Amino acid sequence: MIFDKDQRELAQKIEEDISISKWKNWKWHIKHSIKDIDNFEKLTGISFSEEERTHLEKTTEKFPLSITPYYLSLINPENYRNDPVFRQAFPDPRELITCKYDMNDPLAEDSDSPVELITHRYPDRVLFHISNVCSMYCRHCTRKRKVGDVDYIPAPKKIKKALEYIRENIEIRDVLLSGGDPLMLSDKNLEWILGELRNIPHVEIIRLGSRMPVVLPYRITHELVEILKKYHPIWFNTHFNHPGEITASSRAALAKLADAGFPLGNQTVLLAEVNDCPRIIKRLVQLLVQNRVRPYYMYQCDLSEGLEHFRTPVSKGIEIMETLRGHTSGFAIPTFVVDAPGGGGKIPINPNYLVSWSVNKVILRNYEGIITSYREPDNYNNICCDLKCSECDLDLNVDPAQEVVPIGLEKLLTDHDETITLIPEDCYRLTRREEENNED
Ligand SMILES: *Cc1c(COP(=O)(O)O)cnc(C)c1O
Secondary structure, eight states: OOOOHHHHHHHHHHOTTOOHHHHTOHHHHHHTOBOSHHHHHHHHOOOOOHHHHHHHHHHHHHSOOOBOHHHHTTSOGGGGGGOHHHHHHSOOGGGGOOOTTOBSSTTOTTTTOSSTTEEEEETTEEEEEOOOOOSSOOTTOTTGGGTTSOOOOOOHHHHHHHHHHHHHOTTOOEEEEESSOGGGSOHHHHHHHHHHHHTSTTOOEEEEEOOHHHHOGGGSOHHHHHHHGGGOSEEEEEOOOSGGGOOHHHHHHHHHHHHTTOOEEEEEEOOTTTTOSHHHHHHHHHHHHHTTEEEEEEEOOOOBTTOGGGOOOHHHHHHHHHHHBTTBOGGGOOEEEEEETTTTEEEEOOOOOEEEEOSSEEEEEOTTOOEEEEEOOSSOOOOOOOSOGGGOSSOOOSOTTSOOSOOTHHHHHOTTOOOOOOOOTTOHHHHHHHHHHHHO
C-alpha cells in the first residue's frame, strides 16, 4: 500500500512520524479531526483575512466545524473556494443568514418521535438514531440544529427503550440505523444493537445510513464487515455528493461492503455551487454504479436553518432528472424527492412523461421528445376488490388483507373503502357550509 504524497505531507503536519497504518486507522482521524480555523489554516496553507476570520468564527460558534484529516486531504488548496469538499465541510458565514422560511426541525422528526431516538413516520419502518455524533460535520446537515449539542452515544438505557418500542410494534419490518453516524459506535456496541434487532421476529431488514465511506473510508474495516455480515439482510446507504469524493480509499471501502453482500445505495443532496449541474450528477451516478452502488435518492435541500445558500429551485432537480432518464443506465438514476416540510415524508418528483389520455389510449413522450401512444387493453377484467382474498381467483399467497385500513390516496383507489373525496381538515368552504347548516 502506498502513501499518497499529498496525504503524507498533510499527515506529517499533524504527526511527524506518521505511518501509513496510522493514517488508515479511523480512530486516528477522529482524534485529529480539524475543529478550528487556526488548525485548518496551518494544515492547508490557506489563510483568511482578519475580517473573514471574524465572520468564520462567529459561524462556528453557532454551527461547529469538524473535518477528518482524510476528507481535508481531498480539498484542493489551489482553488479551494470552488472546491466541492471545501464547500461541504468548511463554514460559510452565509449560514448565519436566516430566512423566514427556515425551520428548526423542518421534517418534524421530533414530533414524530414516539420514544427518544426513534422517528416513526411511515407505517412499516422507523429511523433509529443510535448516535448523534459524526466524524465530519456536513455544512448542509438537515439536523444542523443538533450539531454542536454535546456529542454522545446514547446510553444503553435509552437504546433499550427504543428497542422495546420496536419489539412492541409488530408492524415495524424495516429499521433504519441512522444518527448522527451509526458507525461512530464501537464495533462491540453496534453488534449488540444488531443482535437485539435480529432477535425481533418482525424486523425483516436492517438498514445502515452512514457517510463513513465518503468522509472516513478507513472506518470500513475487515473486522467491521465481518460483524455486520452476521446480521444479514443489511442494506447499506451512503452519501456521496460529488464525483471528486470517489477516491481510491472510498472505492476500497465500497468494494469491501459489496463483497460482503450488502446491497449498497447512495443518497445525494442537491447543493448549489457543489453539484447543481446535470453533468456533475451524471458523472457521479455513473461512478457510483461502477462501484456497485445504486443511486437511491437525490434530495431537494431541506428548509433547515442555515442552509439557504445551499438551496436550489426544485426545477434544477427536474432538469437533472431529464438529463438522466433515457440518457444513462436506468439503475444509475436516483429518485428525486422533496422531503415535505412538516413531516409529510418524501415526495417523488419527475419530469412529466404522461402527456394526455383518452378512454383507450395513453399519450406519452420519451426522453428524445418523441410523442407516442399506448393502446389500452379492450378486455381488461378489472377485479373489484372486496378484501375477500380466500374467494379471489388471483393465486396470491399472502396473508388475507394484512393492511385493511387504507391510507391517503389509497382510500380513493380501493374498492373496499367508501371515501370519494379527501378533504383538508380546515377547508374554509366546507367549514362555512357546516356553520350555515348549524344556523338553520
Ligand atoms: C427517509 C425516511 C425513512 C425511509 O424511507 P424510504 O423511502 O423507505 O427509504 C423512514 N423514516 C423516516 C423518518 C425517513 O425520513
